[in-house]
Amino acid sequence: MFSIKNLLKTGAVLIFIGFLALAGIYMSMRANLPSVESLKDLQWQTPMQIFSADGKLISQFGEKKRIPLTLEEMPQQLINAILATEDDRFYLHFGVDPIGMARAIIGQLTGQNKGGASTITMQVARNFFLSREQTYVRKIREIFISFHIESLLSKDEILTLYMNKISLGHRSFGFGAAAQVYYGKDVKELTLAQIAVLAGLPKAPSTMNPISRPDRALQRRAVVLQRMYISDYITAEEMSAANKEPITAIKHGAEIELSAPYIAEMAHQEMVDRFGKEAAYTGGYKVFTTVTSKLQYAAQQAVVNNIFSYDQRHGYRGPINTLRPLDDQAKTNSTSDSSEITMAPITNEEIIAALAPLSSYHSIEPAVVTAIFERAAKVTLQDGSEVNINWQGLAWARAYINDDKQATPPTVASDILALGDIVMVAPTEDSYRLSQLPEVSSALISLATDNGAIKAAVGGFSFQQSQFNRVTQAKRQVGSNIKPFIYSAALDSGYTLASIVNDAPINQWDRSSGVVWRPKNSPPVYSGEIRFRLALAQSKNVIAVRLLREVGLDKVIPYLARFGFNPVDLPRNESLALGSASLTPLEVATGFATFANGGFLITPYLIERIEDSFGKVLFQANPAIACDRCDETTETLTKANDVSSDSIDSIELVTSEHEPLPPIPIIKAPRVISAQNAFLMTEALNSAIWGADWNIKPFWQGTGFRARALKRKDIAGKTGTTNQAKDAWFSGYSRRLVTTSWIGFDNPSRNLGQTSYNSNLGKAQTTGKEFGAKSAQPVWINFMKEALADLPVEPFEQPEALMSVRIDKLSGKLTTKTDRSSQFEYFELGTAPTEYISQDISSEILDGGDPDISTEDGIFE
Structure with a gap:
């Protein structure tokens, strides 16, 4: 009895001494212990994601992959x-499990591994504040921090911190x-077997x-189950059922739904400018752009x-490149109905080695030519598959000489290809074509x-x-877009x-250069006296110069700056026109x-808008809106992109959960030209597309x-x-969308040069000199075909203080005639002509140039 009492006393003393020692250690370490207050306001190191306006993932920036979830979402x-x-x-x-701790201590004393006794709280302490070094000091610090976290x-x-933080x-x-x-799934879509695999990872994720180790993952899964x-x-x-399932994991990247890298980089750079590189990459921002997937895809195509x-x-x-010099190729072997060029077989090893360093771009990919027929060829792709290229996929490929000249069209495949050629090819609906x-x-x-x-950018x-x-x-120089x-x-x-x-030639002596400046029309055809509307529609160069002279550079450059152009980029000479x-x-x-x-x-x-990783709106764009009557109503809109210029005064912000935020006031865009000027210019630019006169020569x-x-x-x-x-452009617009192509x-x-007729291709081909209408406008047309499909026909609204009167086409004067010699024209009040034509001159009307040559213009020496 005495010995038991002494033993209890001794034990109590030792426990007391242990607590004192523990308190002493805590006091000595307290100053160096990290603050865990930051856990209450944790900023996850989550990648930045860029989305389209309709919620499709465009790109992701940041090395660490993290999708923060609440406990309810798991x-x-x-x-x-x-x-x-x-x-x-x-x-x-x-925070510390005494049972687990005791088991671990006994295991250490007896030489049996009973585990490290780390609780989830202790793992949180280690993952957020400590290293993974195996020392007693680190373990003690881990215990102290765990106590503090639990408090x-x-x-x-x-548990939420742990499940979002663990590597x-x-x-x-x-x-x-x-x-x-591992599975390319939302966590809620995982099977029990997949859950067990993931739950086994914290022990040794690498x-x-x-x-990396499906065999060990299988064993660990069995332990978890x-x-x-x-x-x-x-x-x-x-x-039992879960244990029978195979290991199905493969590495998945971010599920890019809309590949638009130029858009992604523009948004990425703006985010870095806003938040700094480190915060942008780790703040878990969800960035929603203004582009729509439909228009962006149409633009890229x-x-x-x-x-x-x-x-x-x-x-x-x-x-x-080529895998076989010409001298190594075998002679042509002829048959009764076909001719095939063959050579010593190219091995798969040669093909793999030759194609491995080459990249694919869009639909085109590298291949090696392994057989050539009279009007076809066979190529091997990077994946080892063999495909054929028929004559339809080869006929275009006459040899390039320079930007202005091409060789004669090919007649057989051997005019184009040689065995062993490394080329680019593209799939078609039923075959492949050379590219x-x-x-x-x-x-x-x-x-x-x-x-x-x-709305779209490429x-x-x-x-x-x-x-x-x-x-x-x-x-780039803008040519007639100016x-x-x-x-x-x-x-x-x-x-x-x-x-x-x-519209007549200009000859001007330039003292500074000692030469005569002769700006020319393109083509060099001149119409004499011509109306302002027709001159712009036909893009007359010399008239643009005459107008610049009349207005004066000192007024034109500040005027052009109203449209957002930097005056530094505007030459102070007549070439500006x-x-x-x-x-x-x-x-x-x-x-x-x-x-x-x-x-x-x-x-x-x-x-x-910009959201945090949990969907809270951190930023909402509030662009200046083009409108005169923004304050006339109190209608609100849910998206700034959908505004019209007629009846808005505020925008109601909406979070990802559709929780309304307080509306913000509309900002009016500055008016830089009059509504009348804008309408009249649109009328003239509409004539550049729809204006024509086929009834009276020379048309x-x-x-x-186009x-x-x-x-x-x-x-x-x-x-x-x-x-x-050197540059070709087309800029055009509807009431709601403006698009420029270059x-x-x-x-x-x-x-950009010129092209001659290719007899292999038939009539549906572009030939002659390259210029805006041939080279840049097709992009605009193909894009706007998709973009305008969702926009109703909306004529440009005629503003107040405009009138329409009938004028004589030749003189621009008033007329009472209603035949083809006259048309209605718009004027600002007080600017319409007051004089009538004095005689019938309709048979002598000269409205413009030859339709075969009035196509485009440029800057000419």
Whole structure:
């Protein structure tokens, strides 16, 4: 009895000494212990995701993959699996499990491994604040931090932190991300077998994950299922069924639903500018852009198809490389009905080695020519499959000589290909066709005219090939795309659509250079006296110069700056009238939007809203709106992109859960030209597409007549080509959408050239000199065909203070005639002609140039 009493006393003393020692250790470490207050306001290191306006994932930025979830969003079976495997007494202990700790200590003393006794709370402490070093000091710090965490947070909050923070291999953190990485699923879609695999990962994510070590993942899964069964979370039948399932995990990336890398990079750069690189990459931001998947896809298809069309009509530049020198090729073996060139077989090893370093772009991929027939060829692709190219896929490939010249069309396949050639090919509906990586570049930008929302943007043929965004970064000479702004300045200075201007050659001595400046029309055809409207529709160069002279550079440059153009980019000489200014497609489209929206300068924007990882709206765009009567009603709109200019005064913000936020006031865009000026310019630019006179010689039609294919009268636009056709443009708009397309070479020494007729291709081909209407306008037409399909026909609204009177086509004077010599024209009040024609001169009307040559213009020396 005495010995037991002494033993109890000794034990009590030792326990007391132990508590004192523990308190002493705590006091000595307290200053160096991290604060866990930050856990209450945790910022997850979650990748930034970029979405389209209709919620399709465009891209993801950031190395760590994490999808934060609340405990309610996690399936109960997963929670049960974690508790059974990692800490079955989690809801019973105070951060440290005495039973588990005792078991671990006994195991260490007896040499048996009984586990590390780490509870879920202790793992949270380690994952957030400590390293994984195996030392007693770290373990003691881990225990102290666990106590503090338990005093601050509830058990559910701690479990939520654990399930979102834990590293689970392949750069996935938390079970939401792991479900996506390993199975490409939402965590709620996982089967019991898949849940058990993930629940087994915390022990050793690098060596037990089902991708790197499926055998060990299988063994670990069995352990998890066994523990779930022992804890009474699953039945024996469920355990048996799950154990029989195979390991099905494969690595999944982010599920990109809309590949739009130029858009993604624009949004990414704006986010970095807003938040800094580290915060942008780890803050878990969900960035919703203004682009819609339908329009973005249509824009990308239009640009890529047009680039291929241009590139292939200029000829085939030959193979990337060859596996067989010509001398090594066998002679032609002839049969009665076909001729086939053969050679020593190319081995699979040779093909794999040759194609491995080569990339695919869009639909084109590398291949090796392994057989050539009279009018067909066989090629092997990177995956080892063999495909045929028929004559329809080869006939285009006459040899490229230079940008202005192509060789004679091929007659047999051997005119084009040789055995062992490494080429690019593209699939067709029923076969493959020969292709090549284009050298020409292009861009397209489309904006909502009322608020500047970017609806689609394509910065080049392939972001993989070149990350240079020609929409925002390429300042190129704009050619005749500048003329509408010169003409607008002339209207502002007293001209009307019926004003008569002299379309005659200009010869001007330049003292500074010692030469005569002779700007020319393109083509060099002159119509004499011609009306203002027709001059713009036919893009008369010399008239643009005359108007610039009349208005004066000192007025024109500040006037053009109203449209958002930087005066530094506007040359202070008369070449400005011919488009020598260098602007980006985005700047050009912004300028044209002013005509479309009735005279307002909008500011382009891409990010509609930013949410945190839990869907809370952190930022909502509030763009300036093009409208005069924003304050007349109290109607609210749920999306700034859908605004009209007639009746708005506020925008009601909506979170991802559709919880309304307080409305924000509408900001009015600045008016930079009058509504009357904008309407009259739209009328003239409509004539560039729809204007024509086929009844009286010598006839004429506008340079943008090809856009009539859209069968929409509610559009307007302007072509543009620069000197030597180095750049080609088309800018056009409807009431709600403005789009600019550009094509040219990144190398400024190259021009777009010209093409001759290819007898292999029939009548449906583009030939002759390249210019805006041939090279850039097809992109615009193909894109707008899709874009306008969802927009009803909406004529441009005639503003107040305008009148329409009948004028004589030749003189621009008033007339009482109602025959083909007259038409109605719009005028601002007080500017209409007051004089009538004095005699019948309708038979002598001269309205423009020959329709066969009045196509396009440029800057000419």
